[in-house]
Amino acid sequence: MAKLRHIAIACKDPDAMAEFYCKAFDFEIVRTSDGPLAYGHHVSDGTIDLAILRFKTDQIGKGMDYTGLHHFGILVEDVDKAAKKVEALGGTHYMDQSDAERVGGFEVKLYGPEGVLFDVAEHPWTGTEPLPARVKEAAE
Amino acid sequence: MPKLRHIAIAAEDPEAMAEFYKKAFDFKEVGRPNGYLADGVFLSDGTLNMAILKFKTDQLGKGMDFRGIHHFGVLVEDVDEFSKKLESLGASHYIDQGQDGHQAGYFEKKFFGPEGVLFDIAEHGWAGAEPLPVPTKAAAE
Numbered sequence: 001m002a003k004l005r006h007i008a009i010a011c012k013d014p015d016a017m018a019e020f021y022c023k024a025f026d027f028e029i030v031r032t033s034d035g036p037l038a039y040g041h042h043v044s045d046g047t048i049d050l051a052i053l054r055f056k057t058d059q060i061g062k063g064m065d066y067t068g069l070h071h072f073g074i075l076v077e078d079v080d081k082a083a084k085k086v087e088a089l090g091g092t093h094y095m096d097q098s099d100a101e102r103v104g105g106f107e108v109k110l111y112g113p114e115g116v117l118f119d120v121a122e123h124p125w126t127g128t129e130p131l132p133a134r135v136k137e138a139a140e
Numbered sequence: 141m142p143k144l145r146h147i148a149i150a151a152e153d154p155e156a157m158a159e160f161y162k163k164a165f166d167f168k169e170v171g172r173p174n175g176y177l178a179d180g181v182f183l184s185d186g187t188l189n190m191a192i193l194k195f196k197t198d199q200l201g202k203g204m205d206f207r208g209i210h211h212f213g214v215l216v217e218d219v220d221e222f223s224k225k226l227e228s229l230g231a232s233h234y235i236d237q238g239q240d241g242h243q244a245g246y247f248e249k250k251f252f253g254p255e256g257v258l259f260d261i262a263e264h265g266w267a268g269a270e271p272l273p274v275p276t277k278a279a280a281e
Contacts, residue, residue, distance in 0.1 A: 069209030
C-alpha cells in the first residue's frame with residue numbers, strides 16, 4: 001500500500017517555525033533547501049517529512065501571502081503507474097521534478113479532487129521510512 | 141519521540157474525495173466522524189489517519205469556503221505535559237475535545253503554532269493510525 005510520508009506547510013519564516021517543531025516535538029532538521037520552488041527546512045519524526053517552506057510560486061492558487069498547510073506527499077512503488085492512475089481517476093498533472101537525478105523530494109505533483117495538491121514519489125523523502133515491502137527487501 | 145499521525149483536509153464533498161484516495165492509493169476507510177466540528181470520512185494508510193472533512197466552523201479564520209489541507213496531528217506520550225510545553229514555546233491553546241474529557245480516536249487538544257498554523261495533539265491516537273513505537277528498552281524487558 002502507498003504511504004503518506006510528507007506534509008508541507010507554507011510560511012513566512014521557515015527558520016523560526018522549524019525551530020518551534022524541533023523544540024516542541026524533538027523533530028530533527030534533515031535537510032535545508034533553497035530551490036526554484038521554495039526555501040525552507042525539512043524536519044522529520046523518523047517516519048514523515050514535515051516540510052516548512054517559504055514558497056516562491058503560487059502552486060495552490062491561494063496567493064503568495066497564503067500561510068498554512070499546503071500539500072502532502074505519498075510514497076508509491078511506481079511513480080509513473082501512480083500518476084497515470086491518478087489521472088484516470090480525474091486528477092490533474094501539475095509538474096514533474098525538473099532534476100530527474102534528484103531524489104528525496106517530490107517526483108510528480110498532481111491536483112486531486114477540489115484542487116487539493118499532492119506529490120507522489122517512489123524514492124522516500126529524506127529522513128522518512130521506506131515502503132514496508134522495501135524494509136523486507138533491505139533485510140534480505 | 142512524538143509522531144505525526146493525522147492529516148485533515150477540508151472538503152466540500154468528503155465522500156467523493158475519500159473514494160478518490162481509496163481507489164488511487166488503496167487507503168482504507170476506518171471511520172465516519174460526525175460531530176459538532178465536522179462530518180466526513182477517516183482513511184488510513186496503516187500509519188496515518190487521513191481525515192477528509194466538511195467543517196462546520198471556521199477553525200482557521202480562512203472562511204467556510206476554504207478547501208485544502210487544514211491541519212495535522214501529532215501523537216504524544218502525555219497530552220498535559222505537551223500542552224504545557226507548547227504554550228511555553230508560544231503556541232496558543234484553541235479547544236479541547238468535547239465537554240466530557242477526551243474521546244479516543246480523535247484529537248484531544250488543538251493548538252495554533254507559529255503563523256497561526258493549527259495542529260492537534262492526542263495521546264490515544266487517531267482511528268487507523270499506528271501507536272507510538274515502544275521504547276527499545278521497554279520492548280526488551
